[in-house]
Amino acid sequence: MDEPAALSSHNFTPQTPPPHSRPLRIVLPGGSGQVGRMLARHFQERGHLVTVLTRGPYAAPWQTVHWDGENEGPWTEHLEGADVCINLTGRSIHCRHNLENRKAIYASRILSTCLLHRAIAQLADPPKLWMNASAATIYKRALDPNGVDLPLDESSALEGGDVLEAEPWRRSRGFIARVLRDWEAAFFETETPRTRKIALRSAVVFSPAPGNAFAVLGNLVRMSLGGAQGSGRQFVPWIHEDDYARAVEFLIARPDLSGPVNLVAPNPLPNRAFMEALRDALDMPNGLPAPSLAIRIGAFFLRTEAELALNSCRPVPSRLLQVGFQFEFPDWPEAAEDLARQWRHRND
Numbered sequence: 001m002d003e004p005a006a007l008s009s010h011n012f013t014p015q016t017p018p019p020h021s022r023p024l025r026i027v028l029p030g031g032s033g034q035v036g037r038m039l040a041r042h043f044q045e046r047g048h049l050v051t052v053l054t055r056g057p058y059a060a061p062w063q064t065v066h067w068d069g070e071n072e073g074p075w076t077e078h079l080e081g082a083d084v085c086i087n088l089t090g091r092s093i094h095c096r097h098n099l100e101n102r103k104a105i106y107a108s109r110i111l112s113t114c115l116l117h118r119a120i121a122q123l124a125d126p127p128k129l130w131m132n133a134s135a136a137t138i139y140k141r142a143l144d145p146n147g148v149d150l151p152l153d154e155s156s157a158l159e160g161g162d163v164l165e166a167e168p169w170r171r172s173r174g175f176i177a178r179v180l181r182d183w184e185a186a187f188f189e190t191e192t193p194r195t196r197k198i199a200l201r202s203a204v205v206f207s208p209a210p211g212n213a214f215a216v217l218g219n220l221v222r223m224s225l226g227g228a229q230g231s232g233r234q235f236v237p238w239i240h241e242d243d244y245a246r247a248v249e250f251l252i253a254r255p256d257l258s259g260p261v262n263l264v265a266p267n268p269l270p271n272r273a274f275m276e277a278l279r280d281a282l283d284m285p286n287g288l289p290a291p292s293l294a295i296r297i298g299a300f301f302l303r304t305e306a307e308l309a310l311n312s313c314r315p316v317p318s319r320l321l322q323v324g325f326q327f328e329f330p331d332w333p334e335a336a337e338d339l340a341r342q343w344r345h346r347n348d
Helices: 034-045 074-078 099-121 175-188 213-222 241-252 269-283 292-301 318-322 334-345
Strands: 025-029 051-055 063-066 084-087 128-133 196-202 205-207 238-240 259-263
Touching: 025 034, 034 051, 034 205, 034 241, 051 074, 063 074, 084 099, 099 128, 099 175, 128 175, 128 241, 175 196, 196 241, 205 213, 205 241, 213 269, 213 334, 238 241, 238 334, 241 259, 259 318, 269 334
Parallel strands: 025 051, 025 084, 051 063, 084 128, 128 196, 196 259, 205 238
Antiparallel strands: none
C-alpha cells in the first residue's frame, strides 16, 4: 500500500530480460508497501520493466514516479502502452477504525480506482490487463450444521448490502465488507473494452520481511504468547508471498481469465492449528492462549482492531486450481517452516 514521502522520482536500470521472452511493462499504483515491493522485485528480477506509482518515490532497482492517487498528472504517461497495471493503493486497515480512519480507508481505495478509470479511458494504447487489489474477506460467512465454516469460492455470496450509501464510512458495523463491495463495484462498473480486469481477492500475504504479519505473529510466539487467539476455531486465510507473486504472473499469462480470483492458499486452517504450526516452525513448543477479551484490550493499546484476528473466513482458490495453477506452499506447516528459515537467515 502507498505511503507518503517527498515528491521526486528516481532513475532505474532494468536487468536483461530472460531469453526468448519479451519484457513486460508493469505499472504498480500504490506499490510502495510490502506486497507492492515484493511484486516489483519479483518482476524486475525477471527482466520486466517495472514502474511504481507512489506518493513518495524512493531509490529502488525499478522506476518510481510520483502520484497522489486522486489527481491526474504526468504519471498517466507510464500507463500508455503498458502491458499490466496492478493497483494496490489503499490506506492500511491496521489502525483504529474511528470515523476519520474509516473515511481514509474507504476514500483511498474508491478514489484511486475511479482515477485510474478516467486515466485509462483517455489513453490511445491502454494497459492490456488491469488488476485491482481486493480481499478474500469479502465473502459472507457460511456454516455447516455443526457450526464449522464452509469453504468459500469465487461464486459464494458476498458480505454487505447491494445499495450504495452516500457516506458508507459512517457506520462501523460491517465497514470492511462495505469497503470491499464498493471497491469492486467501482472497479467493474465502467467497461474497459481494450483492458482485461481481474480483482485480486487475496488473503494475508506472509513474508519474512520486517513488519509483515509473519514477523508480528513470530514475535508473539517467541515471547511464549503464541497460543490460540480467541476461540481458536476461526479460520485463517493466508498465502505465501512466493505463491502470491507466481499466481499474479500466472494470471498475466492467461488472457482467458478475468473477474474476481481468490489469491489464497488452498488449505486454510483454524487459528489453533495455525498457531501450533507456527510454534513448531519457530521451535517454541508452548504458547499462552489469548482470550477474546485480551485480544480486544491488546488491540486497543496497539491502535488496531481485534476483529482482524478474531473474525473467521475460509476462502479457497477454486478458479486458480481449476485452470491448473500449482501452489508451492499449499499447506501452512511447510510454508511456516520456509518463512522461519528465511527469517533466521535474515537475522543471522
